[in-house]
Every structure is written in C-alpha cells, then in structure tokens.
Amino acid sequence: MRNVWKFPALVRGIAPKSGEERHCLVAGSAEFEVREVDISRMQLAFKADRHEFSFPVEYRMLDGVLYKNEDDYESFDMDLSGGDLMAYGYSVVYQRVADEIVELMKSGTIAPWPKDAHLKRERGARDLETSGVVMLPGGQSDLETWRAKFKQALDRIVISDTKVWTRAAEPVYCVGKPNGFDAVHLYIEDASIFSEPRTEWGSKQSATSAWGGAYRVFSVADHDAALRCLNEMAVERGLRAEELDTIEIVMPEAVSTDIDRLEMDRLARVCAVHASQAFTKVKPGGGETILEVAPSTLVTRWIELRDLLRTYSPIDGIPEDLETRFTSFIEETDDFAEVYGPVLISKTLRDAVSYSFDRWDNRLIDVAATGRFAAA
Known part of the structure; x- marks a missing residue:
C-alpha cells in the first residue's frame, strides 16, 4: 500500500515573525509504502486476553519476526487521512517519532519553535510549506533524517486480514504493584520493557525506572512461577493478588528469550x-x-x-x-x-x-x- 504521508520533523530554520534561528517543528510529506501480506503467511504464535484491550490480541510470526495485532484498519486509515502527527492521542504510526521529537524539545539542548510545542502536542506540526519557516543550511538534512525515522516506524507495520500488525518483542509476564492501585497485578507486557524507555502507550517505562525493584518479570512459559510470585508479593504487602491477563502459547518454539x-x-x-x-x-x-x-x-x-x-x-x-x-x-x-x-x-x-x-x-x-x- 503506497500513499503520501505527512510526518513530523524538527528542522533548523528561521522562525516566522521573530526572525530567530530555531529548531522548528514542521510537517513534511513524502510517499511511503506499508507492506500488505496474506494472513496465511503469518503463523499464529500466541493468543492473549489483555486487560487494556477490548479484543483478543494475536501474535503472529512473519519471516521470523513477531507481530501483534493492534485493531482493525479504521484507526490506521484515520492516521493516514490525518492529523495526529504529534500523537496527542495514541497512534501506532506517529507515537515513536513524536515522542523522540518531544524528548529532544524538552532536553534543553535546542531552541525549539514554537517554544511551547512539547507542552501543546494537540497543536501538531505545521505544514512546512505554509509555516513561514525559512530553512537554514542543514534544514533539508534534518528533514531527511526525520523522514527516515518515520519510514523506520512504518517498516514496523504490516496490513493483513483488515487489521494493523506491529512488530513486537516476545510477550512476557510482569508482576508488580502499579502506582495508585491497592493490589499486586500479574499482567502481560513484552520483552521491549528491557530496552525501551517508554511503553507502547508512550508513558515512561516503570520496569527500568529507579523504582523498578517493585517488579518481577517471567517468561510466558513460566506461568506457575509468575503466579507464585504474585501470591507471595501480595501476602508480603498485605494486598490483593489479581491475575489480569492470560495467554495461550500456540507456537512453543516462539518462546526463546533468556x-x-x-x-x-x-x-x-x-x-x-x-x-x-x-x-x-x-x-x-x-x-x-x-x-x-x-x-x-x-x-x-x-x-x-x-x-x-x-x-x-x-x-x-x-x-x-x-x-x-x-x-x-x-x-x-x-x-x-x-x-x-x-x-x-x-x-x-x-x-x-x-x-x-x-x-x-x-x-x-x-x-x-x-x-x-x-x-x-
């Protein structure tokens, strides 16, 4: 599926009106292709009931890579027609790139325009052609860098069986007490918690934060150990134990992470x-x-x-x-x-x-x- 997509970018330029040299938040556009595959090529590996989803989550293997179904095509079509370039809401298309841009704007290492762009994500990124931004030498290179990052984000996606599938790490059990809850939970995450600074929802990752000692992680093949840990932690803390998620392992060989x-x-x-x-x-x-x-x-x-x-x-x-x-x-x-x-x-x-x-x-x-x- 080939389409022209808008993508967010920070480019070195002269901001309109002020005339100041800034890293300006703009929207570029280019043609990208999202892969479409027949569902028969995607072998079912896991099937999970996850508390944060209203539908069963399937994990399927395609060319040795694990993918997870997100939802039907409708939300993806809205992104395509769209508008949430800075992922003010949740977007499987824009979230990763938008979060990286926001972190850079918040870091203090650059002077962004608009100055409050990282606080007002709902305003999105302004079209480069109509923004009034005059790009400085290096601005075109910046635009190409973010175009490449956006392509990498789209490369994580395939369309199959009228659903959107995103590349995923192996599912794992996580046991812990989330802030604000009076219970210890057993739930399913994926192995990206070991390396990604943020969750798939864009929030900061708790498992590797300073308070990550409150969590334990297990292979989905070790359900008994995870359940035992859940109950022991609940007794130790005087809280309820809640098993929020369940998973069926259809392809045992897909469980391989140490x-x-x-x-x-x-x-x-x-x-x-x-x-x-x-x-x-x-x-x-x-x-x-x-x-x-x-x-x-x-x-x-x-x-x-x-x-x-x-x-x-x-x-x-x-x-x-x-x-x-x-x-x-x-x-x-x-x-x-x-x-x-x-x-x-x-x-x-x-x-x-x-x-x-x-x-x-x-x-x-x-x-x-x-x-x-x-x-x-």
Whole structure:
C-alpha cells in the first residue's frame, strides 16, 4: 500500500515573525509504502486476553519476526487521512517519532519553535510549506533524517486480514504493584520493557525506572512461577493478588528469550539509576551528601557499571562482564549499608536483586543473596 504521508520533523530554520534561528517543528510529506501480506503467511504464535484491550490480541510470526495485532484498519486509515502527527492521542504510526521529537524539545539542548510545542502536542506540526519557516543550511538534512525515522516506524507495520500488525518483542509476564492501585497485578507486557524507555502507550517505562525493584518479570512459559510470585508479593504487602491477563502459547518454539539474564541486566540498570539519585541526598543524621561520604571504591564500581550499561542494548546481547561489574557494585553497596542502612539501594530493590541472583542458574560468581542492612 503506497500513499503520501505527512510526518513530523524538527528542522533548523528561521522562525516566522521573530526572525530567530530555531529548531522548528514542521510537517513534511513524502510517499511511503506499508507492506500488505496474506494472513496465511503469518503463523499464529500466541493468543492473549489483555486487560487494556477490548479484543483478543494475536501474535503472529512473519519471516521470523513477531507481530501483534493492534485493531482493525479504521484507526490506521484515520492516521493516514490525518492529523495526529504529534500523537496527542495514541497512534501506532506517529507515537515513536513524536515522542523522540518531544524528548529532544524538552532536553534543553535546542531552541525549539514554537517554544511551547512539547507542552501543546494537540497543536501538531505545521505544514512546512505554509509555516513561514525559512530553512537554514542543514534544514533539508534534518528533514531527511526525520523522514527516515518515520519510514523506520512504518517498516514496523504490516496490513493483513483488515487489521494493523506491529512488530513486537516476545510477550512476557510482569508482576508488580502499579502506582495508585491497592493490589499486586500479574499482567502481560513484552520483552521491549528491557530496552525501551517508554511503553507502547508512550508513558515512561516503570520496569527500568529507579523504582523498578517493585517488579518481577517471567517468561510466558513460566506461568506457575509468575503466579507464585504474585501470591507471595501480595501476602508480603498485605494486598490483593489479581491475575489480569492470560495467554495461550500456540507456537512453543516462539518462546526463546533468556528472561533471567535480561532480569539481571534490568536490575543492574535500575540500581545504577537508583544510586545516581540517592547519591545526591543527605546522609542519615544530616551534613554531607551520600556521595561525599561514600568510599571511592563504591563510587568507582558505580561509574564502571553505569558506563558499561550505556554501551549496549540488552535485547541485542549482554556482555559477559556485566555479572562481575554488577556483583562488585552490590558487594560495595552491602558494605556501605552496614554503616548507613539501605540509603543507597533500598530494601525493596535489594530484595529484587537477590531474587534475580537466585533465579540465574548459570551465575559464575556467588554473592550473598540477602543484603546486610544496619537499618530496616
């Protein structure tokens, strides 16, 4: 299916009226093709009932790649005719590109036009031809960069059986207590939670945030373990246990992700973020910050871990030395907790690390599974 699509872009230009040089939010247009395939080529791998969808969600394999059905063609047709370029609502077409543009506008590294564009997404992106923006040298290159990003977003989509299908990572079980709920939930996410900064809805990813220790992730082939974790966590916290989603595995060979190894990586990332925030806080009793009283070896291990995690995407593969770097950092934080209590790595997060260590049967190094804390 070939059509002319509008796409959002930030281009270097002179903003109208003010005459200032800015990164201007505009809409370009170009011809793109979205692949259409016969449903007989897409073998059913999983079928899930997910609480956030009003319809059964199918995962199908096409040319070795997993796709998930989003809905019927109607919403996609609205995007095509449309208008929600900055994904003020939810859009499988524009969401990824629009979020990247918003993050860039919010970063402070550029001077955007309009100045409040990241706060007023519903205003969308103005057509380049009628916006009054005069592109500076490099503006055309900017336009081509965002055109390529938009093409990558469309390349994740196929049309089949009057439905829209988007490329997906393997579905996984997630157990945790979302903010604002008085229950522990078991629900289905997909393995993109290990690498994507945002969920498919565009909200910030909780599983890899500073509070990611409140979550546990399991393969969909490990339903019993996920259910056991759900019930144990609910009893521990005195809350209800709710199994929100169910899934049928039609193609067992499609379950292949090493969740335990990814969980080790995820907890390492959570610890690195959590520690960076904790270092800025004042130590118990007042006075210096935690960073100022932390041993140099602890700070060094934290920096080494943080820098390693920046060098790769866990979905593409995890370096063998992650285990030694992470273990060394945890040993240092345990020693620090002997004196100051769990001020650098919270007890909830340390328990999650222990849980991850215990699950990884192939671990090369043995470290005390239970943290040693001077304070609760």
